[in-house]
Amino acid sequence: MKILGIILLCIVSLNILVAQGSQLKGKVVDANSMLPLSGANITLNGSNGVVSDKNGVFAISCNGESVNIKVTYIGYKKYENNFKCNENELIVVNMVADAFQLGNVEVTASSNFNKSQLEQASSIAKIDAVALNRSTGLYLDDAINANIPGVTMQRRSESGGQQINIRGYGNGMGFKGVSNNFDGQGVKMYLNGIPITDAEGLTVMDDIDFGTLSSAEVLKGPAGTLYGMAISGVVNLQSEILPQNTKAVSQEIMGGSYGLLRTTTRLGVAGNNSSLLISYGHQKSDGFMVHTNSEKDFVNLTGSFRLNDNQSMNAYLGYIDSYDARNGELTKAQYDSFDYSGNPRYIKNDAHSAVRTFRAGFGHTYRLNSHISNTSSLFGSSQSMDQSSAGGWTDKTPINYGFRTVFEKFFNLSDEITLSGITGLEVQKMNAFTQGFGMGADSTNLNNYNIITQIRSNQFTTNSTYSYFTQWTVSLPMQFAFTAGIGVSNMSLKLEDRLWALNNNHPNNNNLKVYENSYNNLISPTIALNKKFGEELSVYASYSVAHKAPISSNILIATTGEMNVGLKPEKGTQIEIGTKGNMLDNSLYYTVALFNTKYEDKFTTIAVANPENTATLYTYLVNGGTLNNKGLELMLTYKVIESNSNFIKLLQTTTNFTYSDFKYEDYQFEKVGKNSAKKDTTIIEDYSGKAVAGVAPYVFNIGVDFDTKVGIYGNVFYNYRSSMPYTSDGLNEASSYSLVNAKLGFKQSVSNFDFDLYAGANNISGAQYYNMVFVNQLPDAYIPGPNEINFFGGVNIKYNF
Numbered sequence: 001m002k003i004l005g006i007i008l009l010c011i012v013s014l015n016i017l018v019a020q021g022s023q024l025k026g027k028v029v030d031a032n033s034m035l036p037l038s039g040a041n042i043t044l045n046g047s048n049g050v051v052s053d054k055n056g057v058f059a060i061s062c063n064g065e066s067v068n069i070k071v072t073y074i075g076y077k078k079y080e081n082n083f084k085c086n087e088n089e090l091i092v093v094n095m096v097a098d099a100f101q102l103g104n105v106e107v108t109a110s111s112n113f114n115k116s117q118l119e120q121a122s123s124i125a126k127i128d129a130v131a132l133n134r135s136t137g138l139y140l141d142d143a144i145n146a147n148i149p150g151v152t153m154q155r156r157s158e159s160g161g162q163q164i165n166i167r168g169y170g171n172g173m174g175f176k177g178v179s180n181n182f183d184g185q186g187v188k189m190y191l192n193g194i195p196i197t198d199a200e201g202l203t204v205m206d207d208i209d210f211g212t213l214s215s216a217e218v219l220k221g222p223a224g225t226l227y228g229m230a231i232s233g234v235v236n237l238q239s240e241i242l243p244q245n246t247k248a249v250s251q252e253i254m255g256g257s258y259g260l261l262r263t264t265t266r267l268g269v270a271g272n273n274s275s276l277l278i279s280y281g282h283q284k285s286d287g288f289m290v291h292t293n294s295e296k297d298f299v300n301l302t303g304s305f306r307l308n309d310n311q312s313m314n315a316y317l318g319y320i321d322s323y324d325a326r327n328g329e330l331t332k333a334q335y336d337s338f339d340y341s342g343n344p345r346y347i348k349n350d351a352h353s354a355v356r357t358f359r360a361g362f363g364h365t366y367r368l369n370s371h372i373s374n375t376s377s378l379f380g381s382s383q384s385m386d387q388s389s390a391g392g393w394t395d396k397t398p399i400n401y402g403f404r405t406v407f408e409k410f411f412n413l414s415d416e417i418t419l420s421g422i423t424g425l426e427v428q429k430m431n432a433f434t435q436g437f438g439m440g441a442d443s444t445n446l447n448n449y450n451i452i453t454q455i456r457s458n459q460f461t462t463n464s465t466y467s468y469f470t471q472w473t474v475s476l477p478m479q480f481a482f483t484a485g486i487g488v489s490n491m492s493l494k495l496e497d498r499l500w501a502l503n504n505n506h507p508n509n510n511n512l513k514v515y516e517n518s519y520n521n522l523i524s525p526t527i528a529l530n531k532k533f534g535e536e537l538s539v540y541a542s543y544s545v546a547h548k549a550p551i552s553s554n555i556l557i558a559t560t561g562e563m564n565v566g567l568k569p570e571k572g573t574q575i576e577i578g579t580k581g582n583m584l585d586n587s588l589y590y591t592v593a594l595f596n597t598k599y600e601d602k603f604t605t606i607a608v609a610n611p612e613n614t615a616t617l618y619t620y621l622v623n624g625g626t627l628n629n630k631g632l633e634l635m636l637t638y639k640v641i642e643s644n645s646n647f648i649k650l651l652q653t654t655t656n657f658t659y660s661d662f663k664y665e666d667y668q669f670e671k672v673g674k675n676s677a678k679k680d681t682t683i684i685e686d687y688s689g690k691a692v693a694g695v696a697p698y699v700f701n702i703g704v705d706f707d708t709k710v711g712i713y714g715n716v717f718y719n720y721r722s723s724m725p726y727t728s729d730g731l732n733e734a735s736s737y738s739l740v741n742a743k744l745g746f747k748q749s750v751s752n753f754d755f756d757l758y759a760g761a762n763n764i765s766g767a768q769y770y771n772m773v774f775v776n777q778l779p780d781a782y783i784p785g786p787n788e789i790n791f792f793g794g795v796n797i798k799y800n801f
Contacts, residue, residue, distance in 0.1 A: 022063060022085050028056045028071060030309060031094040039370025040073040040095070041412050049415050051370075057090075071095065072410065073370060078116075118580050121483055121528035121540035123220040123593045123633065125151070129240075130705070132213055134715050135741055135760060136254065136792050138262060138283065140210040141771075142741075144218070146701050146719055149633035149658040150593075151218055151233075154772035156783050158287045158294035160206035160324035160353050163772075164189075166220050167597050168629040168662040168695050169232035169572065186548050188223070188230035191237045192302065192316040194361035194379040198400050199430035200463040200493065200551045201229055207320040207357040207383075209298035211264060212279055214240040220633075221597060222572040224524025224546030225487040228426060228467035231548040231572040231599070239302050239316070242270040242277050247801035250754075256792030259286030259293075273306040288786040289340045291327040291347050296320065310367040318359045326351040328390060329780035332732065338768070340784060345390035349439050350449035353387040376405040393437040393452050402428030413474075421472035429464040458498040461552045465491045471526060479532035483542075486525045491549040492518040495556055504561065511561030519549040519569050537581035546572050550621070554603070557620045568623050571600045587639045592632075599627040606670050625667030627692055632659040650707040658699040662692035664728065687728045694775040696736075698722035714744040726773045726781060734782075737769040752800045759793035762786075 028040040036056025043049040044060050045068050052058045060069075062085040069091075071079040076095040083091055117124065125148040135142045141153035141162065152165040163170055163184045170186060184203040189196040197203045215238045223230040242248075247269050254262040261284050268277040281298040301317040328343025328351060363377035380401035387394055406424035413419055440453035471485025495515045504511045528542035549569040557564055578593035604624030634657045641651040664687040691697070703717030719739040726734050745758030763769070763786060772783035 022061070023059045024062050024067060024069070024083060024085060024091070025057070025059045026069075026091040026093055028052045028058065028073070028093045028095060030076075031096045037073055037076075037095060037370070040071055040093075041370070041410070041418070042093075043070045044068070049412055051412065069093075116582075117591075118532055118535070118538040118582060119481065119530060121481070121530040121542050122544075123150070123576065123578065123591070123595075125149070125218045125220065125591075125635070127216045129214050132210075132216065134703070134705075134717065134743060135762060136256065136260075136262075138211045138254075140205075140208075140213070140216065143216065146703070146717055147654070147656065148218055149635055149656040149699070150220055150631060150660075152695075152699075154783075156329075156772045157324035157326050157353060158285050158292050159283070159296065160294070160322065160355075161326075161772075162205040164203075164235060165694065166218065166233040167595065167631060168627060168660065168692050169597075169599055170694075185551070186230075186232040187235060188227045188233075189235040189237070191359070192239055192361060193314075193363055193377055193404075194316060194359060194381070195400070195402065195428060196237075198398060198463075199402070199428040199465050200461075200491070201465075201548060202551060204355065204385075206322045206324060206353055207355045207359075208237070209239075209279075209281055209296075209300060209318070209320065211262060211281055211283065212239050212298070212300055214238055220593075221574040221576060221595065222524070222544045222546030224467075224489060224522070224572075225471055225485045225526040225544065226422070226424075226469050227546075228465060228487065228489045229491065229522070229546065229548050229569075231546040231570060239300060240266075240277060240279075241302060241304060242268040242275045244270055244272060244275070246270040246275075248798055249801075250796060250798035252794060252796040254792060254794030257790035258288045258786070259284065260792060261285070262794070275302075275304040277302050287325070288790070289327055289784075290342055291325050291351070292342075294324045296322045312365045314363045316359070316361045318357070320355070320357045320359075322353075322355045322357075324353045326353065326389070329774050329777070330782040330784060331779045332781055333779075335768075335770075335782040335784060338787065340787075343390060343780065348450050349388045349390060349392070351387075351389045354385065356384045358382050371410055373408050374405065375408070376403070378403055388439065392439050392456065394434065395437075396432060396434045398430050398432035400428065400430045402426065416477040418475045419472065420475075421470065423470040425466070425468045427464075427466040430462070432461045432463075434459045434461065455499070460496045460498060462494040463492070463552055465489065479534075481530045481532075483526065483528040483530070486523065489522040489524065489547060489549075490518070490520045491522075492516070493550070493552045493555055495552045497556075497561075512563060515552075515556050515563045517550075517555045517563070517565070519547075522547040522549070522569060536583050537579060539577075539579045541577045542575070544574050544576075548572070550603075554621050564620055566623075567603070567621055568601050570602055570623075573598050573600070587642065589637045591635045593634075595629075595631055595633075597627075597629045597631075599629070602627055602667070604667065604669050619670075624669070625688065626665040627662060627667075628665050629660070629662040629692065631661065633657070647709050648706060649709055650705065652705050653702070654705070655702045656700075660695050660697050660699075662695050664688055664690050664692060667728075669728065685729060690728060690730045691725050693725050693728045693730075694773065696721045696724040711746050711748040712744075713747065714742070716740070716742045721769075724773075726775050727778060728776055732778065732781070734770065734773050735768075737767050738765065739767060739769060740764040754796075754798040754800065756796040756798075758795075759791070761789055761791050764789050 028037045038054045040052040042058050044062055050058050050060050066082055067085050068082050071093050073095055079093055079095055127143050127147055131147050132143045141155055144151055144153040150167050155162045164187050185201055187203055189203050217236045219234040221233055223234045227234050250266045252264040264281040266279045279300045284295040287293050299319045303315045305313045326346055328346030359381040361377055361379035365375045367373040382399050385396040404426040406422050408422050410420045436457035437452040438454040438456055439450040442448045442451045467487055467489040469487035473481055473483040475481045497513055500513045524545045526544045530538055530540040532538040547569045550567050555564050574597040576593055576595040580591045582589050601623040603621045605619040606622050636655045639652040641648050667687040669685045700720040703715055705715045707713040721737055723733050723736045726732055741762045743760035747756040766788050768787045769785045770782050771785045774781050
């Protein structure tokens with residue numbers, strides 16, 4: 001009996017030991033070379049953690065029937081899978097290197113690399129290739145305005161003059177009020193890791209080939225910690241990258257209303273360790289209004305090269321020749337009466353924007369060990385730009401170049417605590433030669449366009465920015481994560497007036513030949529807390545700061561030749577709370593964000609009247625009041641059907657909504673006008689408490705995508721934008737509008753060929769709407785879009801070797 005009891009006790013003890021001491025054994029390898037990865041971090045059910053040995057092998061204790069394994073390794077995509085706890089065989093974890101992933105490039109918005117949206121304590125909106133190509137795919141504003149709440153993109157010509165407004169901040173300061181309609185400021189933009197934004201903070205997008213993008217991301221709100229003077233946010237654009245082991249050539253032809261024609265030729269070769277894609281695109285349009293024709297040529301080369309297990313390189317080369325004619329802004333009376341004949345002064349001056357750009361960037365990633373890696377890049381661009389408008393002609397030849405390096409770190413501090421961080425530096429410099437000219441009639445042909453008649457300005461500018469930063473995230477038990485970081489930005493401006501001698505070469509002259517100023521040690525902290533609830537949802541709160549320094553033209557009072565020494569950088573501060581979810585077995589994804597962003601020391605103008613006080617001699621910038629922007633953003637995607645066996649493979653709805661309550665605080669503007677006695681005088685207008693001009697309070701988008709087993713696919717989208725003020729006094733308002741767009745296509749593979757045939761229609765209801773509204777620039781105001789249904793269609797043929 002005693003022996004039997006001992007045997008039973010041993011059996012029970014053995015069962016307990018087996019239940020508590022089961023092990024899952026595996027090996028972590030590179031998916032391409034199958035070589036082992038030593039020091040990979042393996043966690044079980046989000047808690048217990050081990051590290052792979054020198055042979056990539058690991059063993060981790062487990063219990064229960066099924067366990068969730070997550071593996072991270074710097075330079076590789078995060079691996080996650082479910083296994084049985086009592087697997088008899090050694091499991092193999094294939095890790096895929098970052099450099100060879102397609103469509104998953106993301107803004108490094110926090111210090112945890114390869115994080116999912118649920119782990120990011122900030123508003124990051126991602127657009128994939130499907131969303132980019134729901135319409136023609138040639139105009140980024142179509143995709144952003146329909147898919148990203150809180151962000152508006154406008155353009156002032158058929159395919160140029162683009163501006164991005166993020167949460168109420170988009171444009172710089174102009175001569176007619178609290179906004180500028182001629183350049184993009186406040187947003188930091190990158191293409192394939194290369195800054196599009198120049199060294200003084202101006203972003204020109206005329207020369208970007210939006211038709212070859214594979215993804216776009218927008219980080220909303222001040223992002224000064226990691227990106228310097230990005231006071232309103234960051235936009236990261238990624239060109240198409242070939243997947244591994246692909247050899248293909250393709251030809252796409254698209255045509256549409258108003259003479260639209262786009263041809264794109266691609267040739268790509270990719271193996272296990274390298275990828276090279278060359279594309280040439282030609283794009284033209286007659287425009288739907290007189291003198292709005294556009295023509296562009298794009299040459300792009302992208303490459304990725306894996307040198308060994310620890311090193312990879314990437315490269316981008318691009319040449320763009322872009323021309324967009326302009327017919328000026330319509331007055332309110334013209335727009336209301338559907339008179340789209342344009343502004344005669346613009347047309348007479350042959351108004352246009354021509355940009356020729358060569359852009360290059362080279363990046364190198366080196367993984368020092370399983371905990372630390374470095375990515376460094378060199379970039380540069382050379383441009384030749386000329387443009388004319390009602391005011392005259394401008395030539396500009398900027399050269400931009402710079403360097404960015406980032407160290408990524410990841411450490412397991414314990415079974416439940418990890419620490420990750422990034423530390424880096426970005427430096428950029430620009431030399432630019434700018435000439436301004438007056439225009440007048442061509443006496444040899446008075447019916448021809450006006451020609452250049454005199455030189456007005458000749459300036460050489462040297463601008464530079466540099467920022468250094470560090471940001472860290474500690475992942476804590478119970479799926480908490482705390483992020484903190486700080487960035488320091490600096491800018492120096494130098495403007496040389498090369499026409500100084502024409503008006504100033506006399507004794508006792510005080511006007512300067514060279515104007516210089518610098519803005520240093522602009523500190524931008526970030527603090528964020530994120531809490532995940534399993535793998536389905538998260539909540540977060542964040543605080544962030546960024547700055548925007550004046551540009552070179554702001555520091556010179558051109559009329560008097562004095563330097564504007566008192567101008568301070570603007571400051572943006574944002575508090576945001578939100579939640580994100582990926583629920584119903586990944587069928588439902590949502591984001592909700594509540595934010596309060598304040599832009600302090602916003603630029604405004606002081607008017608200087610003539611001696612008779614009857615007109616404004618000139619204006620200059622000063623720091624004014626504050627924009628107090630409060631808002632709600634909601635995005636929801638629901639996959640009604642997702643199946644590889646059903647006739648309908650995909651049926652999904654996409655909805656987003658934006659509510660903007662943006663107000664001026666302590667904000668004034670000076671101009672010359674009539675007083676109560678109808679006499680000319682300097683008038684101070686107080687905008688405090690009024691709605692920020694140029695922002696629609698309500699924006700709503702809803703759409704449906706579908707795809708079928710036989711290759712038929714399509715979408716229908718509805719866009720609504722409420723009325724909005726476009727002068728800061730609130731007396732002028734742009735009407736609301738709604739757009740309905742649709743696209744239908746058929747794609748199929750036959751032997752080595754892939755075919756894609758499609759057709760679509762925009763503005764199906766024939767609504768009147770605008771592509772851009774100029775803020776505070778009466779009487780000129782509107783750049784209209786086509787007020788009638790317009791069509792497009794095309795075919796893409798691809799041959800796979």
